[in-house]
Amino acid sequence: MGKKIRVGSRDSQLAVAQTNLILDKIKKSYPQIEFELITMKTTGDKILDKRLDKIGGKGLFVKELDKALLDEKVDLTVHSLKDLPMEISKDIPLVGFGKRENPFDVLVFGEGDELNGKLPLGTSSMRRELQVRSLYPEFEVESIRGNLQTRLKKLADGEYSGILLAHAGILRLGLSELKIRVFTEEEMVPAAGQGILAIQARAGEKYDFLDAVNDTDAKRAALAERRFVEALEGGCTSPIGAFANIVGSEVKFSGFYSNEKTGECIRETVVGDILNAEKIAEAMAVEFRRKIG
Numbered sequence: 001m002g003k004k005i006r007v008g009s010r011d012s013q014l015a016v017a018q019t020n021l022i023l024d025k026i027k028k029s030y031p032q033i034e035f036e037l038i039t040m041k042t043t044g045d046k047i048l049d050k051r052l053d054k055i056g057g058k059g060l061f062v063k064e065l066d067k068a069l070l071d072e073k074v075d076l077t078v079h080s081l082k083d084l085p086m087e088i089s090k091d092i093p094l095v096g097f098g099k100r101e102n103p104f105d106v107l108v109f110g111e112g113d114e115l116n117g118k119l120p121l122g123t124s125s126m127r128r129e130l131q132v133r134s135l136y137p138e139f140e141v142e143s144i145r146g147n148l149q150t151r152l153k154k155l156a157d158g159e160y161s162g163i164l165l166a167h168a169g170i171l172r173l174g175l176s177e178l179k180i181r182v183f184t185e186e187e188m189v190p191a192a193g194q195g196i197l198a199i200q201a202r203a204g205e206k207y208d209f210l211d212a213v214n215d216t217d218a219k220r221a222a223l224a225e226r227r228f229v230e231a232l233e234g235g236c237t238s239p240i241g242a243f244a245n246i247v248g249s250e251v252k253f254s255g256f257y258s259n260e261k262t263g264e265c266i267r268e269t270v271v272g273d274i275l276n277a278e279k280i281a282e283a284m285a286v287e288f289r290r291k292i293g
Contacts, residue, residue, distance in 0.1 A: 004034045008065045008074035011039035012147040014169050018197055019078040021172065022098055022213055029212035038074050040064050066092055069202055076207070077200045081193030081222055082166070086230050088200070095207050096199030097222050099215040101168035103195035103243060105188045107132070108170075109162050109179040110155050115139065119161035122151065126239040128164045130258050130265060131188040148173065168195040189241030189256035189267060192225035217246045224277035228255055231285030241267075244277055251277045257288045264292045 009019040016039060023035050042064045062084060065077045069092045081097070088094060105128060110116060121136065122144030123129050129141045144151055144160065148169050155163050167182055196218050201207055225242035234240045234257075241256030251274045258265040266288050272280045 004036055005076060006036045006038055006074045008038050008040065008068050008077040010065070011041050012149075014148050014173055015039075015078075015080075017172050018080065022078050022096075022197055022199065025098075026209055026212045030209045033209060038068070040068065066200075069200065072202070075201065075205075079198050079200065080166075080168075081196040081198040082191040084193070084198060084200075086226060086234070091203050092200050093203055094198050095201045096210040096214050097219040098197040098199070098213045100218045100221065101171055101195040102182075103190045104167050104185065105183045105190060105194075106165055106167045106170065106180040107162045107183070108152070108155060108165055109181070110158065110160060113179045116161040119158070121162050121164065122154070122160040123164040125164065125191070126258075127191060127241050127256065128188065130239050131241070131256065132164060135183075135187060152178075166190075166194055185243050185245065185254045185269075189254050190243045192229045192240070192242040193222050194243075196222050198222070220244070220251075220274060220277055221246055224251065224253065224281040227278045228253075228281035228285050231282045232257055232288065239265075242281065244281070246274055246277075249274050251280065253277065253280050253284065255281070255284045255288065257285075257292070259292045262292065266292050 007019060007023065009015045016037070019037060026033065042062065062079060066089065068074045069077055110119070117138065120140040120142040121132060122142055123132065124143060124145050133141060139161065144154060144163055146154070148165065151163050151165065154160060170178060170180070199210060221244040224244040228242040229238070229240050232238070232240055239258040239260065243254045245252040245254070250271060252269060252271050254269045256265070256267045268284060270280055270284060
């Protein structure tokens with residue numbers, strides 16, 4: 001790898017902001033390294049009229065970036081971990097996990113801090129939809145696609161009473177003016193990896209400078225949450241939530257799962273030793289499968 005590190009990112013405002021957060025942190029420890037940001041529009045960014053589970057899942061958001069890595073057009077890529085598919089090629093492994101931002105989901109209000117009962121709630125996530133229906137049973141829930149700014153514009157234009165988003169994206173873009181309700185993990189279990197930025201690169205190359213951003217707790221949480229999804233044989237579009245809340249040497253692991261065929265949902269929380277986080281996650285997934293299939 002040469003002196004200049006080429007870093008790939010989706011071309012959305014949020015994706016670029018997230019990538020720059022990682023690069024800025026590396027530069028503080030390694031000011032001698034030069035970076036070049038290369039952005040690209042992915043297939044998932046181009047297809048905006050269908051739900052993700054109808055067009056092939058969130059792997060569509062990384063296909064072009066993966067190819068750029070494999071073709072050596074970029075050296076690293078930065079992703080929201082929750083948007084990565086469970087199957088990662090051994091040729092381009094995950095090599096870094098940044099410190100976790102707020103992992104929870106939020107409801108963004110259209111006007112003031114109250115919902116308009118005549119308008120629907122908007123989300124592109126079946127996981128969020130299933131959980132918000134139990135919190136707001138009187139509201140219709142409709143699909144909404146597009147990047148964060150596009151969704152916020154649709155909200156401002158009066159198409160929705162409120163929309164469901166990840167709190168991390170709002171914080172990273174500094175959108176403090178938005179009126180929001182932050183859900184607790186008891187109300188809405190986040191997606192696996194939500195709030196964590198992941199770095200992907202080619203196998204066999206050295207990335208010593210990533211020690212400037214790598215976070216042990218984020219990695220442990222990421223591996224446990226993704227293990228839960230894998231054990232349920234779910235992908236990024238499956239209605240599955242997983243959150244490993246790490247406090248000291250303990251992990252409080254919360255899981256949510258819905259059987260897509262029956263519509264039955266299950267949610268549980270287990271506390272255990274952080275060193276057993278992945279085993280705890282897998283055991284919960286096995287138990288969920290046993291209970292509701």
